[in-house]
Structure formats: C-alpha cells, structure tokens
Amino acid sequence: MSAVITEPLATEAAIGVWRLRWRRFAHHRPAMTSLVVLALLGVFVLAAFPMIWITGIDPDATDLLSRFDPPSAQHWLGTDDAGRDELVRLMIGGQISLLVGLLATVAGGLIGLVVGVVSGYFGGRTDAILMRFTDGMIALPLLPLLIVLGALDLTKLGFSSEFAHSGAAGFWRIVIIISIVDWTSIARLVRAATLSIKERDYVRAARASGAGALYVMPTHILPNVATPIIVAFTLTVGRVILLESVLSFLGFGVVPPTPSWGNMLNNAQELVTTAPGLAVYPGLLILVTVIAVNFIGDGLQHAFDPRSER
Amino acid sequence: MTRYILNRMLQALLVLLVMSVVIYSLIGLMPGDPLDLMIASNPGATPEVVAHLRAIYGLDQPLMLRYWHWLLAALTGDLGYSRTHSQPVLEVLLPALWQTCKLMIISFVVSVILSFVLGIIAALRPGGWADGLINLVAFAGISVPVFWLALMMILIFAVKLHWFPASGVSSIGDGGLLDQGRHLVMPVITLALATTGGFIRYVRASMIEVLRMDHVRTARAKGASRSRVVLIHAFRNALIPVVTVMALSFGVLFNGALLTETMFAQPGMGKMIYDAILGNDFNLALTGLLFATLVTLLSNLAADIAYGWLDPRIAVS
Amino acid sequence: MSELIALDGISVHFHLGGGGFLGGAKRILKAAENVSFAVAEGETLALVGESGSGKSTLGNVVAGLQTPTAGHLRFRGKTLDRATWRQARRAIQIVFQDPFGALDPRMPVSAIIAEPLRILGIGTSTERATRAAELIGLVGLPRDALNRYPHEFSGGQRQRIAIARALAPNPALIVADEPLSALDVSIQSQVLNLMKELQERLGLSYLFISHDLAVVNHLVDRVAVLYLGRLVEIAPRAALFATPSHPYTRALLEAVPRIGQRRQRGRTIKGEMPSPLRPPSGCVFHPRCPKAADICSREAPALGPAPGRPTQFAACHFKD
Numbered sequence: 038m039s040a041v042i043t044e045p046l047a048t049e050a051a052i053g054v055w056r057l058r059w060r061r062f063a064h065h066r067p068a069m070t071s072l073v074v075l076a077l078l079g080v081f082v083l084a085a086f087p088m089i090w091i092t093g094i095d096p097d098a099t100d101l102l103s104r105f106d107p108p109s110a111q112h113w114l115g116t117d118d119a120g121r122d123e124l125v126r127l128m129i130g131g132q133i134s135l136l137v138g139l140l141a142t143v144a145g146g147l148i149g150l151v152v153g154v155v156s157g158y159f160g161g162r163t164d165a166i167l168m169r170f171t172d173g174m175i176a177l178p179l180l181p182l183l184i185v186l187g188a189l190d191l192t193k194l195g196f197s198s199e200f201a202h203s204g205a206a207g208f209w210r211i212v213i214i215i216s217i218v219d220w221t222s223i224a225r226l227v228r229a230a231t232l233s234i235k236e237r238d239y240v241r242a243a244r245a246s247g248a249g250a251l252y253v254m255p256t257h258i259l260p261n262v263a264t265p266i267i268v269a270f271t272l273t274v275g276r277v278i279l280l281e282s283v284l285s286f287l288g289f290g291v292v293p294p295t296p297s298w299g300n301m302l303n304n305a306q307e308l309v310t311t312a313p314g315l316a317v318y319p320g321l322l323i324l325v326t327v328i329a330v331n332f333i334g335d336g337l338q339h340a341f342d343p344r345s346e347r
Numbered sequence: 348m349t350r351y352i353l354n355r356m357l358q359a360l361l362v363l364l365v366m367s368v369v370i371y372s373l374i375g376l377m378p379g380d381p382l383d384l385m386i387a388s389n390p391g392a393t394p395e396v397v398a399h400l401r402a403i404y405g406l407d408q409p410l411m412l413r414y415w416h417w418l419l420a421a422l423t424g425d426l427g428y429s430r431t432h433s434q435p436v437l438e439v440l441l442p443a444l445w446q447t448c449k450l451m452i453i454s455f456v457v458s459v460i461l462s463f464v465l466g467i468i469a470a471l472r473p474g475g476w477a478d479g480l481i482n483l484v485a486f487a488g489i490s491v492p493v494f495w496l497a498l499m500m501i502l503i504f505a506v507k508l509h510w511f512p513a514s515g516v517s518s519i520g521d522g523g524l525l526d527q528g529r530h531l532v533m534p535v536i537t538l539a540l541a542t543t544g545g546f547i548r549y550v551r552a553s554m555i556e557v558l559r560m561d562h563v564r565t566a567r568a569k570g571a572s573r574s575r576v577v578l579i580h581a582f583r584n585a586l587i588p589v590v591t592v593m594a595l596s597f598g599v600l601f602n603g604a605l606l607t608e609t610m611f612a613q614p615g616m617g618k619m620i621y622d623a624i625l626g627n628d629f630n631l632a633l634t635g636l637l638f639a640t641l642v643t644l645l646s647n648l649a650a651d652i653a654y655g656w657l658d659p660r661i662a663v664s
Numbered sequence: 665m666s667e668l669i670a671l672d673g674i675s676v677h678f679h680l681g682g683g684g685f686l687g688g689a690k691r692i693l694k695a696a697e698n699v700s701f702a703v704a705e706g707e708t709l710a711l712v713g714e715s716g717s718g719k720s721t722l723g724n725v726v727a728g729l730q731t732p733t734a735g736h737l738r739f740r741g742k743t744l745d746r747a748t749w750r751q752a753r754r755a756i757q758i759v760f761q762d763p764f765g766a767l768d769p770r771m772p773v774s775a776i777i778a779e780p781l782r783i784l785g786i787g788t789s790t791e792r793a794t795r796a797a798e799l800i801g802l803v804g805l806p807r808d809a810l811n812r813y814p815h816e817f818s819g820g821q822r823q824r825i826a827i828a829r830a831l832a833p834n835p836a837l838i839v840a841d842e843p844l845s846a847l848d849v850s851i852q853s854q855v856l857n858l859m860k861e862l863q864e865r866l867g868l869s870y871l872f873i874s875h876d877l878a879v880v881n882h883l884v885d886r887v888a889v890l891y892l893g894r895l896v897e898i899a900p901r902a903a904l905f906a907t908p909s910h911p912y913t914r915a916l917l918e919a920v921p922r923i924g925q926r927r928q929r930g931r932t933i934k935g936e937m938p939s940p941l942r943p944p945s946g947c948v949f950h951p952r953c954p955k956a957a958d959i960c961s962r963e964a965p966a967l968g969p970a971p972g973r974p975t976q977f978a979a980c981h982f983k984d
Contacts, residue, residue, distance in 0.1 A: 067486075173362040176647065178639040180602040181620050182370075185636070188624055189376045238766040239776075242829065245727045246780040247753040260770045275490060282492050283606065287621070302495065309502050316502060320495030327490035335486075 061340040068336020071329035078326055082135060085128035096125045097294045105312045117315055118304050127318055130296035135326070137212055137291070138278040145216035145277070146223050146270050153227025154254055154262075158235055168228075175221050183280065186214040187289025204295040211290045215280055223269050230262040264341045271334035275327040282323050298323050352652060359644040363637065370636050371414050374629050417633075427630035431623065436634045439619065444638065447615035451604050453531065454538035459593065462543045466550025473555055481547060488544020493603050497537045497610035504533060514612035534611045538603045542596065549592045590653055597646040601639060666740070668837055668869050669726060669756065670702035673735035676721050676893075680941075693940050695721040696893040698735070700967075703837060708863065708870040710880040710901075712916075713890035716937055719873045722890070723839045726871055727758040754784055757830035761842040763822035767814040773800070773825055774810040780832045799828040803858060820851035824858065831862070837869040844879060856883060877916060881905065889913050892940060892948045895967060899976035909970040909978035911953050947981070955982045 062068060089096070094112075100120030108115045114123040156167040191206060200206055234240060240257050248256075284290030285299030293300055298319040302308065308316040420427070426436040469481040504510045511533050605617025612618075616635060623632035678693040696718040703709045711719045724730035726737070728749070737744040739752045757780065760766045767776050775782075777799055778792040787795065800809055803824040814822060823843060830838050840859070844852040860883060862868060874880050880887060881901070888898040889912065897910040908914040935952045938944055944951050950960035959981055970976040970983055 169358065169362070172358075173365060176359075176362055176640055176644045177366060178601055178636065178643055180605050181617075181624075181636050181639060184621065184624055185370070185373050185377070185632075189373070237768075238760040238762060239768040241729055242758060242760070242766065242826075243779060243783060245729055245753070245756075245758045246783040246833070247728070247750060248783045252783060257768055261768070279490075279492055283494060286492075286494055287609075299492075302498065309498060309506055313502055313506075316498050320492055320498065323495065324487070324491050327492075328486055331486055331490050 058340040062336050065336035065339050067332040068339075071332035071336070074325065074329040075333070078131070078135075078322075078329070082128050082131035085125055085132065088125055088128065094122045094125050096121060096129050096296065105315075114318065115312070115314065117301070118307060118311075123315060123318070126296040126301060127298070127322065130298045130301055130319065131322060133208070133291055133295060133297045134278060134281055134285075134299065134323070137208065137215075137281045137297070138274050140212045141215040141219070141277045141281070142270060142273045144212065145218075145220040146266075146273060148216065149220035149223030150227055150266065152220065152224040154231050154258060156224070157228040157231025158250055158254060158258065160232075164228075167224075171221050171224050174218070177218075179218060179280075180283065183214055183218060183284055184287065184289050186218070187211065187284050187287075202292075204292065207290070207292040207295065211281060211284060215277055215284075219273065219277060219280070223266070223273065226265055226269050227262055230265055231258055234258050234261050268334055268337045268341065271330060271337055275330040275334070278323065278327055278330070282319075352648075355648050355651065359648060362644060363641055366640050367418070367633075367637055368414060370633055370640075371417065372410060374633055375410060377624065377627060377629075426634045429623075429628055429631040431626045431628040431631065436630050439631060440616075440634060440638065443614060443616045443619040443635075446613060447601075447604055447608065447617060450531070450534055450538065450607065450613065450615060451600055454535045454542065454604075455593075455600060457535060457539040458542045458546060461539065462546035462550050465543070466547045467554055469547070469551045470554035470558065473551075478551075481551075485544045485547040488540055488542075488547070490544075491541065493537065493541045493606045494610055496540065497533075497607060500533050500537055501610070530611075530613075534607045534613060537610075538600070538607045541603050542600055545596060545599070546589070546593060549589050553589050590650070597643060597650075601643065666705050667702045667738070668705050668707075668740060669752075669871075670700075670738040671722070671725070671735065672700050672738060674699045674722065674725055674732045674737070675734040676718070676725060676730060677733040691941055694893050694943060695940060696725070696732075697943075699890075699893070699895045700735075701888050701895060701898055702738075703869050703871055705836065706863075706867050706869055707886065708872055708884045710884040710887045711871060711873045711890060712875065712877060712880060712887060714875060714937060716892065716940060717890040718893035718940075719875075719890050720841055721893075723758070723841045723871060723873045726837075727756055727839045728753055729758075750784070754780075754786075754833045755836040756839065757833065757835040757837075758839040758841065759823070759826050759830050759843050762846050763819045763826060764846075766826045767822055769814050771813075772810070773812055773814070776814070776825060777810075777828045777832055780829060784833055786833060795832060796828075799831055800825075802831065802862070803828045818851075819847055820855060823847060823855055827855075827858065827862070831866070834866075835868070837871060839871045839873070841873045842875070843872075845874070845876070852879070859883065889916070892937065892943055894948055894964075895979065896949065897976075897978040898967070899970070899973075899978075903973060903976045907970075907973070907976075907984065909973075909976055909983045910980050911955050911982075912949050913978075914984075947979070955980075957981070 085096075088094070098121060100116070103116050103120040104118055106112060106116040106120075112122045112124065114127070117123050117126065152167055152171065156164045156171075187210065189210075191200070191210070196206070234257065237257075240253055243253055243257065281290055281297065282299030282302075285292075285297045286302050288300070288303065291297035291300055293303070301319040302316065417427070426440075428434070429436050429439045432439045465481045465484070469478040472478060505512065512530050515530055601617070604615060605621065607613070608615040608618040609621055616639065620632060620635040620639070622628075623635060674696060675694070675698055676696040678695060680691040680693055699718075699722060701709070711722060713719045721730060725732050737752075739748055739755070742748055744752055767773075771779075774793060774796045777796040781787050781792045781795065786792075796810060797807060800807060805821060805824055805828075809817070809821075809825075814825070817825065827838075827843075843859075844855060847855060856879070859870065863870065870883070872880065872884060884901050886898065886900050887904045889896050889904075889910065891912050897904070897908070897913045899909065904913065905917065908917055938948070938951065944961070946959075946961045946963050947953070947956075947965050950956040953960065963981070965979045965981045967977045967979045968983070970978055
C-alpha cells in the first residue's frame with residue numbers, strides 16, 4: 038500500500054457529541070435551576086396521592102358551609118369557593134394541567150413532524166398543498182378557534198349525553214383540539230430543516246445507490262433534525278400549558294369538578310374580592326412552570342448551538 | 348413584486364373561503380339550536396309554527412346549501428342579523444372592531460417602544476446584570492398567563508390601591524378622553540407586558556448580531572462615536588427581522604386582546620366573539636371569526652412585503 | 665475496451681419560476697443540451713468546463729440523481745430501464761466535492777462506508793462490516809477509524825472515507841465530481857494518487873469532473889470539454905493538449921498559466937459566459953469566438969472529427 042497517511046488522526050477520544058452538549062447545558066444557570074424547579078413541581082403534584090391517603094381529604098367533596106375558609110391545620114391553604122381543600126386541588130390540578138401539556142405537545146408535535154418531513158422531502162406539489170394548508174391553519178385566530186372547538190356539543194356528533202359531560206371527555210377533548218391546532222410551528226421548522234438536509238451530499242450519495250424516501254427519512258433526515266425538534270418540543274410544552282389554562286379558565290377546557298390550574302380561576306372576580314390568595318396560587322404555579330420550561334428550552338438551544346452567545 | 352403581491356392576495360382569498368366553510372360547519376355543531384331558544388322563550392309555539400319557522404330560516408336544508416345562501420348574501424354585503432344584539436351584524440361588528448383596534452394599536456406602540464429600549468440596553472452589554480434582569484423580565488412576559496396577569500393587575504391596582512377602574516370603557520357620567528384613558532391604562536399595560544416579552548429577545552438578538560457585523564466595525568474604526576454607530580448603522584439593519592416578527596405576532600396580540608377585553612369588560616372584537624359563541628349568535632360569531640382571520644391574513648402579507656422592501660437583498664420570487 | 669456507460673442526446677432542462685397564477689414568461693434553464701459521449705471500461709474520461717457549463721448536471725445524470733429531460737443512457741450497451749436500473753446503481757457510484765458535507769455526522773464511519781451495501785440489500789450485516797474493514801485499509805486509513813465519527817477527521821481523510829463508500833458495492837464506474845477542489849493542495853496529490861492506484865488495482869473507470877485542466881492532465885485518458893451545456897470537444901488527452909480543435913478549448917488552454925511561459929497577450933476570451941437561461945442562437949460560443957462568422961449565429965455545428973485526427977471531435981464550423 039503506497040497511499041501513506043501523513044496527517045495524524047484526531048487524538049481526542051470519541052467524546053460523544055451528546056456529552057459535550059450536556060456540559061454546555063449544565064453551564065446555563067437558569068436552565069439548570071429550572072430543571073430543579075420542575076423536579077420540585079413534579080414532586081409537588083405527585084404528592085397529592087400520599088396527601089389524600091394520609092389526611093383522607095376528598096378533593097371533590099364540596100362543603101358549602103366552609104367556603105373560602107382561611108388556612109388551617111385541616112386545610113393548609115384554606116378552602117375554595119365550594120368548600121374543597123385548595124392545596125390538594127392545586128396538586129391534582131397540576132397533574133391534569135401537566136398531563137394535558139405533555140400529551141398535547143407530543144400529539145401535535147407528531148403531526149407537525151410528519152407534515153414537515155413529508156412536505157420538505159417530497160417538495161413539488163405535495164409541499165405546495167401541505168404548506169398552503171399549514172398557512173391556512175396559521176391564519177386562523179387561535180383562541181377563537183379553540184373556543185369554538187371547545188364549545189362543540191359532543192352530543193351532536195353522536196356521543197351520549199353522559200359521556201359528553203364527563204371529565205374524561207373534557208380532558209381528551211382539550212388534548213385533541215390543542216394538538217390539531219398547534220402543530221404548525223413544528224411543521225415549518227421540520228420542513229426547513231428537512232429541506233436543508235435533503236440537499237446534503239450524504240443524502241445524495243444514498244440516493245445515488247437507489248435509496249428511496251422510506252430509507253432516507255428515518256436514516257438521515259430524522260436524526261439530523263432531532264436537535265431543533267427537541268428545542269421546539271420543549272418550547273411547545275410551555276405554550277400548550279398556557280393554552281390549556283386559558284381555555285379551562287374560559288370554561289371550554291377541563292370542566293369542573295375535575296380541577297386544572299386554569300379552571301380553578303374560573304370565578305375570578307369573586308376570588309379577587311373574597312379570597313385573593315386563591316386567585317394567586319394557580320396562576321403563580323402556571324407562571325413558574327412555564328418559565329421553567331422556557332428556560333430549559335433556552336438552555337437546550339445554547340447546548341445544541343455553540344455559536345449562539347449567552 | 349406586484350405579481351407576487353397579487354398572487355399572495357389571491358391565495359389569501361382562497362384561504363379565507365376555505366376557512367369560511369370550515370367555521371360555518373363547526374358553528375353548526377355548537378350546542379343549542381337557534382330555534383330551540385326561540386321556542387323556549389315562546390311557549391305558544393306549536394309544531395306547525397316551528398316547522399314553518401324552520402322553513403323560513405332555511406334550517407331544514409342541508410348544510411352546504413345553507414352555506415351557499417350565506418355566501419351569496421355575504422358577497423353582496425348582507426352578513427345577516429345578530430340575534431343577541433337585535434341589529435345587523437355589521438352594526439355590531441364595526442364598533443367592536445374599532446374598540447379592539449384602539450386597544451391593540453396603543454398596546455402595540457407601547458410594547459414596541461418598551462422592547463426596543465430594553466432590548467437595546469440589553470444588547471449593549473451582553474452578559475451584564477442589566478441584560479440578565481431584562482432577560483428575566485422577557486421570559487416572565489412570555490410565560491405568564493395573560494388572564495392571570497390581568498387578575499393580578501386588578502387585584503393590586505383596582506382593588507387594593509384604587510388607582511384605576513377595574514372594568515369598562517368609561518365611567519357613567521363621564522366619557523371624556525381622560526376618563527377613557529384611565530380605563531385603558533390597565534388593559535394596555537397588561538397586553539403590552541405580555542407581548543413585550545417576546546419582542547425584547549428578538550430586538551436584543553438582532554442588535555447583538557448587527558453590532559458585530561463587519562460594516563458596523565468599520566464605521567466604528569472610522570471613528571464614528573459610539574452612539575452614532577448604534578443609532579444609525581445598527582438600528583436600521585436590526586429593524587429588518589424585528590419588524591417581521593412584530594408584524595407576524597399580530598395573532599398573539601389578537602388573542603391577548605380577546606382575553607384582556609373579557610377580563611376588563613371592554614366591548615371589543617374579542618369579547619364580542621366570545622359572547623356570540625356562548626350565546627349561540629351564529630351569524631355574529633361566524634362573521635367575527637372570519638373578520639379576525641382576514642385581518643391575520645392581511646397582516647402576514649403586509650409583513651412579507653415589508654420584509655422584502657426593507658431588505659433589498661431578498662429576492663421576492 | 666467495451667463501452668460501460670453512454671449518454672445519447674442527453675438534455676437537462678430546469679423549469680424555474682414564472683408561470684403561476686397570473687402567468688408571466690416561463691424560465692427554462694438549459695443545463696445540458698444534446699450531449700452524447702461514452703466511457704469505456706477501465707477508462708478515465710474528464711469532463712471539463714467552467715461553472716455553468718453543465719458538467720455537474722451531467723455527472724448527476726450518470727449517477728442516477730438527475731432525470732434527463734431528453735435522451736437516454738445506455739449501460740453496458742443496453743438502454744437503461746427499470747430492470748437494468750438497479751444494476752446500474754450498483755455499478756455506478758459517486759464522490760462529491762465537499763468532504764465536509766459528504767458524510768452523515770450522526771453515523772459512525774463503518775456504517776457510512778457500508779451504507780451502499782445496506783441500501784442495495786447486499787450481504788448480511790456481518791459481511792458488510794467485514795467489507796467496511798477491508799475498504800478502510802484500501803484507502804489508507806487505520807482500522808480504528810471505523811468506530812469514529814466524521815467530525816474527528818480532516819478534509820482529506822473524509823474524502824478517503826467517501827471514496828471507500830463509493831467502492832463498497834464494487835462499482836465499475838465512479839463519478840468524481842470535483843473531488844479535489846475543496847482540498848488543500850498538498851492533500852490533493854495524495855488523494856489523486858490514491859485514485860490512480862485504486863484504478864490500477866480494481867480496473868475502475870472514472871468520470872472525472874473538473875474545472876482545472878492542470879489536474880486533469882495526470883489522470884485521464886480522454887477529455888470532454890463543455891460550454892454552456894453543450895459538448896464542444898472530445899479528444900484523447902495528448903491530442904487535446906497538443907492540438908486543440910475547438911476555439912474554446914484553445915482559449916482554455918492558453919488561460920492556464922504555465923511556469924516558464926510568457927503571458928500571451930490578447931489571447932483571453934472576450935466577454936462573459938452568457939446565462940443558461942438565454943443561450944445564444946446557433947453555436948452558443950459565437951459571441952465570444954475569435955473565428956465567428958455569419959453561419960455561426962444561425963446554425964449550431966454538429967460534433968465532427970477534426971481534420972486528420974479521427975479520434976478527436978469538435979463542434980465547430982471552423983475547427984482546426
């Protein structure tokens with residue numbers, strides 16, 4: 038063999054790309070703090086179970102004689118407008134709100150992912166149609182549309198009246214309507230990333246060997262699109278949590294008696310004058326959660342892109 | 348360029364048309380039947396009368412046929428009658444639109460000024476304590492639920508401190524500019540705070556990038572004083588992506604306006620649509636939603652055009 | 665030597681903008697127009713031309729990345745159709761210009777090299793791994809490179825990996841699209857030598873695309889010259905360099921600075937290459953040609969043998 042190598046190989050050990058990224062993330066103080074905050078929140082909402090078990094409080098039990106009680110040994114944060122224990126409801130409401138956030142993000146994200154990849158990869162007419170459709174969805178005023186969707190009468194769609202008014206229906210309805218409306222930003226992002234990756238030479242090399250869409254998309258496109266997607270998903274969670282809270286607040290999301298941080302603020306005017314504390318807690322929890330999620334998203338952005346400066 | 352604009356307007360029209368079909372169908376699925384409500388308030392209605400009314404209002408016809416009738420009427424300017432307001436839809440809609448515009452424009456201006464000031468301050472010394480603080484404020488702005496912010500504002504400024512009125516557009520017996528202004532303060536601040544958060548980060552990022560660019564460094568090397576450099580050279584270039592973002596965030600502004608109006612009981616578009624949906628006022632809700640869609644479409648188009656105009660490097664086609 | 669791949673009247677037209685909702689002139693970019701040539705087994709054919717000449721487009725057509733608008737390909741004498749297409753994909757591989765975009769940063773080198781085999785469904789995963797190990801040695805890189813990732817390698821090394829990948833399915837022809845242009849000069853000769861050595865060992869053919877005539881001199885058997893998507897001259901290397909037939913070829917050669925030669929004044933080609941969107945009529949070179957006459961603007965010349973040299977062809981009404 039006469040083709041001699043004259044340059045030495047990089048001696049830095051194959052330090053995984055991911056480990057490098059973790060290091061950068063760890064240097065981003067707000068993001069790290071937020072991770073801790075989110076962990077604490079997780080503990081908080083899950084504490085509902087031991088709490089109920091130990092104290093025997095029933096989160097749905099109304100006691101109209103004890104409305105708006107101030108904090109006491111029995112009810113650490115007092116009672117709400119129907120006499121229910123506020124603290125436990127905050128915890129369970131948190132579970133619901135966070136669960137809706139996660140599910141709707143994943144569902145909507147998947148829709149956006151598929152639309153984006155298909156649109157970006159196939160281009161041409163497929164792309165044109167999908168993008169016109171996406172633009173159309175973006176043009177819709179979000180909140181009014183969600184309200185219309187949230188107010189839909191399920192019985193008119195053929196569901197039984199009993200189901201239509203159940204807590205489960207309310208929960209799944211809001212997950213579904215948010216995900217079918219909120220996928221557009223991920224779709225655009227994924228499409229842009231797909232467009233740029235599609236033209237890379239390693240994709241062309243694969244196509245030169247006869248690779249079709251079904252090979253290229255999972256093998257080359259998705260792994261390389263992972264980075265912006267992860268950031269986008271994280272930021273979407275924050276947005277979705279806010280959407281759910283607004284809808285539940287207006288009465289079109291999670292319906293009482295199932296608590297959610299949004300619908301606990303339902304009787305806003307009443308709360309403000311009678312028990313201001315109750316008006317503060319749910320919103321504060323939402324704020325803290327969403328800020329934490331956003332900081333983490335920011336940290337991820339820095340971790341994945343060394344060029345972005347602090 | 349003109350061809351591009353015309354093309355886009357045609358597409359926007361198409362989108363509007365499709366959306367009108369979608370919304371029309373969806374509204375039909377809302378709870379309540381307009382006739383049921385009529386019947387409930389008039390116990391004397393016999394089945395024959397009901398059937399007769401149904402025929403008159405065309406409610407016995409299939410969905411697409413009803414839609415077609417509506418479309419034809421709409422194209423001639425007849426957008427129907429608002430049941431809950433007992434007035435033609437346009438007479439309800441236009442004042443509401445104006446009210447919302449007032450709120451949005453003022454909030455937008457305040458928001459833009461605030462975000463430019465804060466964003467530039469942050470960009471001048473990235474990593475400094477001012478930057479960190481402003482960053483935190485920005486994050487809080489985009490993370491806070493608007494309705495809760497409104498609640499807190501009401502709690503602090505109206506209930507506890509009695510500085511500003513908690514709701515309405517004007518006090519009874521007054522109506523002068525100062526009074527209207529007082530009523531607008533909290534809604535504007537609430538809305539502005541919510542939107543400034545997002546803007547600040549763009550202004551800051553844009554300014555930082557531009558301050559580093561070669562031609563700015565050249566200007567500074569030539570001896571231009573610092574403030575001159577900042578204002579003249581950097582500002583214009585930073586303007587470009589920022590303007591686009593701001594115009595495109597019209598949707599966010601509108602959503603915020605809807606909430607703010609509801610919280611502060613202001614009779615704008617947002618509240619009108621909300622009430623119409625709750626009150627089964629189909630015509631009003633439909634027209635209101637379509638108006639909102641149209642405005643969003645137009646603002647996106649305007650943003651695209653402005654972007655292309657501000658940056659001559661962009662080849663529009 | 666038998667014919668490996670042949671292009672027969674290949675044209676590639678791209679439709680750009682224009683049209684749409686409200687009409688407007690359709691813009692057609694003629695990247696290649698009626699090009700015919702063949703590459704024989706074991707031969708190296710250079711495709712040279714300036715940017716915009718269509719050489720990369722033609723390379724893409726041969727590699728199966730671009731469908732021609734007109735004309736067809738022949739592979740080993742048979743017209744390329746569904747049946748022969750897969751054989752062709754196995755026998756024709758491609759190496760690109762930019763080593764930094766040619767390898768998927770998420771894949772380890774062993775997977776990158778074995779990828780064509782995976783796509784073509786050749787061999788089990790163990791067999792593919794063995795082949796990758798074999799190939800990494802063939803291109804002069806150590807075995808432990810197999811478990812590493814592209815970002816750990818330099819440009820020249822990446823290009824070697826790309827070559828190894830191209831060799832995986834044991835191809836008969838490699839389309840090399842400016843494989844040296846992005847490399848440092850000292851590395852260029854190393855990679856070039858590697859390519860030469862591989863050709864001798866494995867009996868490869870190359871379709872070597874380049875804008876640099878000097879590089880071409882070392883490796884090739886025949887040269888095809890392109891101008892604005894048209895084939896203007898094709899000849900054996902020695903003949904082309906010694907006695908160019910087409911005025912464009914002559915001008916190209918004279919533009920190459922050679923040490924020891926005084927700069928020839930007044931021999932540069934006047935004007936700029938026209939846009940492929942609006943090619944000149946007749947012979948596309950006529951606006952810049954020192955020999956242009958009336959017929960040149962009316963009638964496009966066909967490719968014909970140069971006077972007295974039957975293996976050299978040029979498309980010119982006044983060829984030397």
